[in-house]
Amino acid sequence: MRIDVDRDQCEANGLCVNVAPDYFELDDDDELLVKQPEGAEADRARIVQAVASCPKVALALRD
C-alpha cells in the first residue's frame, strides 16, 4: 500500500510518529518524512492506526 501525506494539512505534531516510528519521522525542520512510502502488508494494522491517529486527516493509504 502507498502512504500519502497532505503537506498542507500536516502540522508536524508527531502523533503518527509515536504510533509507527519505523514509517514516520520528523526531520530537523519539523517536516514529516515517510521513511517507507510503500507500506508492508504485514504492518497494515499499525499503519492504519497511525493514519487514524492524525487529527488533521493528513495521511491516506492507497492500495
Ligand code: SF4
Ligand atoms: S499525525 Fe498528522 S499532523 Fe501529525 S505529524 Fe503525522 S501526518 Fe502530520
